[in-house]
Structure formats: structure tokens, C-alpha cells
Amino acid sequence: MKKLLTIVIISILSITTGFSQNSNPAKTLLDEVAKKVESYKNIEIEFTHNLDNTEADVHQETRGKVTVKGDLYHLNYMGTEQIFDGKKIYLIIHEDEEVVIQKPDENDEKQLTPSKMFTFYKSGYTYSMGDLKTIDGIKIQYVNLTPIDTNSDIKNILIGVDVKTKHIFNIIEIGKNKTTTTLAIRSFKTNQTLPDSLFKFDIKKYRDQKNYTISEPK
Known part of the structure; x- marks a missing residue:
């Protein structure tokens, strides 16, 4: 489950036709998209996550939702919730009636959220x-990302951007094991009125009312 959440988070991630095939315009495009996203007070995204491997005959589709406000976020995926309140990460596993509380590793620059x-x-x-x-009638400009680390399990990542809105349309991760993971944006809302409680974990609700097991590794 945690691995699946990580895949979504990683996935989970202007445009003109005159750009030449080199790295500078591509990075400039992604910087432009990121700058626009950072200008919003908050973002609410509904997505579809697909995992496909034809050789292994594996085809999975799952829907989810994530709300982001600055560094805070609330992710719903496969019956599991993940909340970051700015200090701790709360992984709520409803199927197991369990909550795992963790502190983010501030020294891990590669940690993706x-x-x-x-x-x-x-x-x-x-x-x-x-x-x-x-x-579907929408012009999508793709940017190709190739890992610098040759030992990476990822062959390349394609980021599709809506030419008109300059919002992410989809992210396609192609693995060296021939598995393709696609995160498609179904709904992209910005500057919504959000309750403060969305990014807070109510320990009394889960410990006293729901009787969930709560653990906080040291």
C-alpha cells in the first residue's frame, strides 16, 4: 500500500510547437508550469492511476483525489488517506483500522510528496x-524526462501539458521492466474554500471513536 501511494505521489507530478529539441526549452516549459501552479492558494486534483504490463497481463485502474495547500496535503487513494499537517505524516489505513504517524525526513531531498x-x-x-x-480535442505538449542515474528503474517519464491552460494533463512513467504507469488528471480545481480540518489529524476521532490502532515509530 505504501509503495502504491509513493508511485502516485511520484506520478502525481506552453507551450508552443516552435521549441527545438534540446533541454533548455523543455525545462523552461516545466518551470513555467510549476510557477503557475505555485501561484494558486490551493489545488484540488481528481486523478486516474493506471498500471499496465502487457507481458505480465497486468492492467489496473484506480481513482484518487489529492488536495494541496503549500506544503500541506491530503491524499485519498485505494481506501487509504495520507495527511501532512506541516509537521507529521499520518497514514490512515481504513481496511486495517490502523494509523501510522511518521515524521518527514528533512534531510532526504529525494523524498517525494x-x-x-x-x-x-x-x-x-x-x-x-x-x-x-x-x-479529445485538447492540444497536449509532451516533455520527455530521462533519469540521469543509469541504474534507475525508470526508463523515461512523459509529462503532458495542456497547451491552453498550461496545466498538467497526464504523467506517463515507463519502467525498464516494461511497466507503464499513467496518472491522468480528471479534475483540476484551484483556489477552493477549504476547511482547516482537511489538513489536520483528529486523534480523538480515530483513537476513541473508531478504535483504530495508532502507532508512531521512534
Whole structure:
């Protein structure tokens, strides 16, 4: 479950046709998209997560939702919730009636969270402009990311951006094991009126009312 959440978070992540095939315009494009995202007070995204491996005959589709406000986030995925209140991460596993409380590793710059999903590209990748496609009447410009680390399990990542809105349309991760993971944005809302409780964990609710097991590793 935690691995699946990590995949979503990682996935979970202008545009003109005149760009040449080199890294600078591609990175400039991604910087432009990230800058626009950072200008919003908050973002609410509903997404579809698909995992496909034809050789292994594996095809999975799952829907989820994530709300981000600055560094704070609330992720719902496969019956599991993950909340970051700015200090601790709360992993609420409803099926097991369990809550795991963790502190983020501030020294781990590679740790990926929903709040970093639009900026994860800034280190560890080379960039190139990909194809311009029309999908359901929407022009999508793709940017190709290739890991600098040759030992990475990832072959490349394609980030599709809506030419008109300059919002992420989808993120396609292609693994060296021939598994393709696609995160498609179904709904992208900004500057919503959000309750403060969305980014807070109510320990009394889960400990006293729901009788969930709560653990906090040292």
C-alpha cells in the first residue's frame, strides 16, 4: 500500500510547437508550469492511476483525489488517506483500522510528496521536448524526462501539458521492466474554500471513536 501511494505521489507530478529539441526549452516549459501552479492558494486534483504490463497481463485502474495547500496535503487513494499537517505524516489505513504517524525526513531531498509533484523534475533528469498531440480535442505538449542515474528503474517519464491552460494533463512513467504507469488528471480545481480540518489529524476521532490502532515509530 505504501509503495502504491509513493508511485502516485511520484506520478502525481506552453507551450508552443516552435521549441527545438534540446533541454533548455523543455525545462523552461516545466518551470513555467510549476510557477503557475505555485501561484494558486490551493489545488484540488481528481486523478486516474493506471498500471499496465502487457507481458505480465497486468492492467489496473484506480481513482484518487489529492488536495494541496503549500506544503500541506491530503491524499485519498485505494481506501487509504495520507495527511501532512506541516509537521507529521499520518497514514490512515481504513481496511486495517490502523494509523501510522511518521515524521518527514528533512534531510532526504529525494523524498517525494504531493506538495512536490510539480517540481520533482528539477533534479535528477535531462529534458527534451516531445510530441504535440491532440487528445479529445485538447492540444497536449509532451516533455520527455530521462533519469540521469543509469541504474534507475525508470526508463523515461512523459509529462503532458495542456497547451491552453498550461496545466498538467497526464504523467506517463515507463519502467525498464516494461511497466507503464499513467496518472491522468480528471479534475483540476484551484483556489477552493477549504476547511482547516482537511489538513489536520483528529486523534480523538480515530483513537476513541473508531478504535483504530495508532502507532508512531521512534
